[in-house]
Amino acid sequence: MRTPILAANWKMNLSRREAKNLVEDLLKAAYPVSGREVVLCPSFHLLTEVGAALQGRANYFLAAQNVYWKESGAYTGELSPAMLRDCGCTHVIIGHSERRAYFHETDKDCHSKVEAAMQNNLVPILCVGESLEQREADKTREVVLAQLQGALKGQSLSSGDRLVIAYEPIWAIGTGKTDTPEGAEQTISVLRQEVATMFGERIAQQVRLLYGGSVKADNIDSLMACTNIDGALVGGASLKADGFARIVNYQAQASLAN
Numbered sequence: 001m002r003t004p005i006l007a008a009n010w011k012m013n014l015s016r017r018e019a020k021n022l023v024e025d026l027l028k029a030a031y032p033v034s035g036r037e038v039v040l041c042p043s044f045h046l047l048t049e050v051g052a053a054l055q056g057r058a059n060y061f062l063a064a065q066n067v068y069w070k071e072s073g074a075y076t077g078e079l080s081p082a083m084l085r086d087c088g089c090t091h092v093i094i095g096h097s098e099r100r101a102y103f104h105e106t107d108k109d110c111h112s113k114v115e116a117a118m119q120n121n122l123v124p125i126l127c128v129g130e131s132l133e134q135r136e137a138d139k140t141r142e143v144v145l146a147q148l149q150g151a152l153k154g155q156s157l158s159s160g161d162r163l164v165i166a167y168e169p170i171w172a173i174g175t176g177k178t179d180t181p182e183g184a185e186q187t188i189s190v191l192r193q194e195v196a197t198m199f200g201e202r203i204a205q206q207v208r209l210l211y212g213g214s215v216k217a218d219n220i221d222s223l224m225a226c227t228n229i230d231g232a233l234v235g236g237a238s239l240k241a242d243g244f245a246r247i248v249n250y251q252a253q254a255s256l257a258n
């Protein structure tokens with residue numbers, strides 16, 4: 001059984017005070033949690049304080065939104081995996097479509113970042129997803145598989161719980177347009193099959209695969225009912241304590257997509 005993950009990607013939002021209030025309100029509304037993991041992904045300036053607020057909170061984890069693959073040195077503006085660990089991070093988002101689009105991150109960069117994260121005992125949350133144009137050209141499968149292979153080829157992975165993959169169709173991010181549970185399930189099961197081809201069936205059954213793209217309180221239950229969807233990576237709706245608490249406290253429904 002894979003433990004579901006509800007991850008909050010705050011992106012470039014929130015002051016220290018806003019973050020403090022959000023974490024306090026979230027913990028009031030969604031703690032304790034059992035049988036699921038919650039990962040908060042604040043921007044860099046909030047990591048230490050959010051990490052401190054999560055200390056001793058079972059099943060809550062801290063993630064960064066980016067990492068550089070070098071250990072140290074003259075790389076102005078970058079943070080190493082060891083620095084993220086030093087802030088209390090256990091996870092790190094890699095290859096978000098916003099980083100690929102605005103900061104020109106390539107699959108090769110993602111490969112280096114995944115490798116460095118894993119070597120430093122950080123769990124990568126590797127993001128893949130197609131644009132609207134690619135989807136309309138029926139290229140979803142091809143695009144996400146190329147991103148997955150580009151970032152993971154040749155990586156050594158002894159246990160599937162050390163890797164998380166998030167399928168985030170770009171056209172669904174911040175648009176209010178969610179993929180249907182059936183559509184998300186279909187692409188995510190293709191990704192799981194590819195993980196099985198690359199790393200074997202045992203690991204593929206352990207890797208958590210998340211859906212991201214306009215996840216909200218009112219669509220989380222149906223997404224979580226899908227067999228291969230092990231959680232969500234949430235942007236906008238994670239910035240409000242009550243909405244994200246409802247996502248964390250999603251109601252398991254009878255499985256839709258067996």
Ligand code: 13P
Pocket residue numbers: 009096168172173174175176212213214215233234235236237
């Ligand atoms: P939204 O939930 O705002 O669509 O963002 C999704 C996302 O990009 C999470 O990483």
